Structure formats: structure tokens, C-alpha cells
Amino acid sequence: MKCNEIHNHILFFVEKQLKAEQLQAVELHLQTCSACRQLAEEISQTLDLIHLEKNNSSDDVFFEELMLQQNEKRVQSASTLFLAKSQKTLEVLKIAAVISFGIFMGVLIGNKLQSNQTDFAQSETEFVQELFNNTDLAYESVEEYLAENN
């Protein structure tokens, strides 16, 4: 195998995932090629860092912190629920107030209009009455009027 071919298998060699035939060929090459040996070493060290990153320690603080957060969330969700409920109640009250105000205003305007109309009708009757009283019509019958005009 040449160096380029080795580079195509080197990670699988490090991971011990090569077939026996390929493994033998790579091993043979590495015995004579220091550059590829160095490369295999570098890749192996790089992949080994994964094991260093892993967390295997026992951590009691983790559970305590978690429970604190869980309690905080519960309190938070309870207060959010209370707030949401109060907000809903407040909204219902607001709507009720708006409707009551609307009804009150409607009644008020209606009354006002009705009294205006009564006043107008009254003054209109009085005016017609007055007009009628101030003319000859009050003393003259229709027949007399027609006979006079003919």
C-alpha cells in the first residue's frame, strides 16, 4: 500500500475496524513509513480526547440543583396560572362594565330623545291651536267659507 491509500484507511485502522487483510497491509506499511506512523498516532490521540471529555464523576449537586429548578418552575407555573386566571376574571369584568355602561348610556339617550319628542309634539299642537285660534276659521264654518268664495 502507498501512503495515499493508507490515508484512506487510517482512521478505521486506529478504530480497529479494518478487515484482516487490510489491517495487515496497513501494519506492514506503518513499519516502514514514519510519516504515516506519526499520522496514525496524531489521529489516535485526537480521537482519545473524546474519552477525556466524557463525564463519569458522581455529582450530588446536580440533583439538588435540579430539584431547586423544578420547585422554582412549579411556583412560577402556579403564579402564572393565578395571573392568567385573574387576567381572565378581569377581562370578564371589563366586558361586563363596558356592556353595563352601554346599556346605561342607551337608556339615558333613549329617555332624553323621548322627552324631546314629547316636548316637540306638545309645542307643535300648541302652535297649530294658536294658529287656528288667531284666524277666521275658528268662527266660520266650511259651508260659509265656500259660499262666500263662490
Add this chain to the structure above:
Amino acid sequence: MNEQELIIGIQQNNPLAYKVLVSKYRVSIVNTCMGFVHNNDDAHDLAQEVFLEVFQSAEKFRGDSKLSTWLYRIAVNKSLNFLRSNKKRSLMKSIEQFFKSEKNSTYEIADSEQASAEFDLLNSEKARLLHQALESLPENQRIAFILSKYDDLPYGKIAEIMDVSLASVESLLFRAKKNLQTKLVNFYKK
């Protein structure tokens, strides 16, 4: 406590069930998150979020999959969301860490612990390369690789978590390793 009892316990807010679940899966979930975020504090916080979500949505758990599968899925999703929403923050952090590590190494060298400092520097350089190579992988390949390497999960379990076939997992892992190999070889050949 078997899995069914554990689920019922969590659904009933039983603190003992919480404790059993956490002690059973904490290390695995932290490692899964670590595979994505490569930062101890972030991985720790994410793992806590995973457990909190499990506690809060346990009632919705129908039992279609195993509890562990559900946990891993939440961990993967939370980690990916974290990465998506924190891309800018991560960039700032890495710049900060870069300058920090330079300062630390200078200090260590001044303390005549040259060998250890060199080792740290080499390792941090290798770690940076590994993280970059992992981040450059397509999402599915990255998930499969992290579950396999950071959690040592068998292919069958990875298939279950990712909801794909066993053959797909094999293919994803093969392609992930090929891609990593290309990146690492290109870097070290220079």
C-alpha cells in the same frame, strides 16, 4: 424500580423516582450534550433542562418508545437547538477561551511547568480540531457519531433514537468517520 414504575413515579411527582431517573441517566445525558456543545457548564445546564422537561411532560409520555430513548431524543434536540440559537455567543466564547488559554499557557510556562503546558496546548489544539471536524459533519452523521462515541451506544439503540434503520446507522457512522478522516488527515499532513 423497573421502567414502568419509574414512569408512573415521575408522573406522580415522586421525588424518589426523580432521583432514580437522574442517577441512572445523568452521566449519559451530560455526555450526549457534551458531544454537541464541548463545554462542561453548558452540557450540565442542558442536561438539567432535559430532566426538567421529562419531569414536566411525563404525563404526555405514551410509552411508544423506551424512557431512555425519549431522554436521548430530548437531549439531542435540546443540544441542537442550543447550538442553533447560540452560534454568535459560541463564537465570542471561543475567542475568549483562545485568549484565556494563551494567557494560562504563558503563565504555566513561566512557572517552569513547560512539559505540562505543552501537553495542554497540544491537547487543546487537537480538541479544537476535533470539535471543528465534528461540527462540519452533516447533522445526522454528527448525531450518530456522538451517540456512538460519547455514549458508547450500540447501533440498535442509535437507530431507535434517530428513528432510522440499523443499516442507515451503519452507513451514517461510516460516512461520518470517512469525513472526519479526510479532515484530520488534511490537517496533520500539512
